[in-house]
Amino acid sequence: MAGPELSDICERVRRIRWAFGNGMNQEEFAASLGIGGTAWSNYEVDRRPGLDSGMKIVLAFPELSLDWLYLGNPRGVPFDTLQALRSARPTTEAVRRPSSVVASKKVPARTRTRRASV
Numbered sequence: 001m002a003g004p005e006l007s008d009i010c011e012r013v014r015r016i017r018w019a020f021g022n023g024m025n026q027e028e029f030a031a032s033l034g035i036g037g038t039a040w041s042n043y044e045v046d047r048r049p050g051l052d053s054g055m056k057i058v059l060a061f062p063e064l065s066l067d068w069l070y071l072g073n074p075r076g077v078p079f080d081t082l083q084a085l086r087s088a089r090p091t092t093e094a095v096r097r098p099s100s101v102v103a104s105k106k107v108p109a110r111t112r113t114r115r116a117s118v
Contacts, residue, residue, distance in 0.1 A: 004071050006048060012069055013043045013057075018088035020061060033060050 017040075021029040030040030033056045043049045049057070049069070058064050063081045067073040074082055 006046070008072055009048055009070060010044055010046065012072065012085075013040075013049060014090070015085045015088045016057060016061065016064070016069075017044070018090055019084045033057060 017024065017026065017029045024032065026041050026044065027037035030037045033040075033053075035053050035056055039047075039049075039053065043053065054066055054069055057069060058066055063078050065073070065076050067075065068077050
């Protein structure tokens with residue numbers, strides 16, 4: 001029997017933040033759980049959360065289970081919670097920032113030089 005796919009675990013971690021994070025970015029949400037921001041970011045992309053982090057998630061959201069987090073087994077997770085997780089979509093962090101902060105991040109224009117044909 002094959003184990004759970006890492007990409008599936010990462011997707012479930014992302015959906016937890018999207019569904020329950022009230023628009024928080026990764027760092028804010030991780031801090032609210034007592035998990036490091038870099039660690040959470042890695043969990044959303046390419047790392048399996050360790051048992052300590054998994055327990056912090058399940059303790060913060062008792063409607064979830066370690067079986068669901070690691071294996072995708074929905075047994076014991078309330079239907080409305082599963083629906084919220086399935087329909088959760090990301091929020092953009094730029095929406096939460098004041099417009100002055102977003103506007104102050106100037107991206108330098110790319111210049112391209114052409115080589116002369118020989």
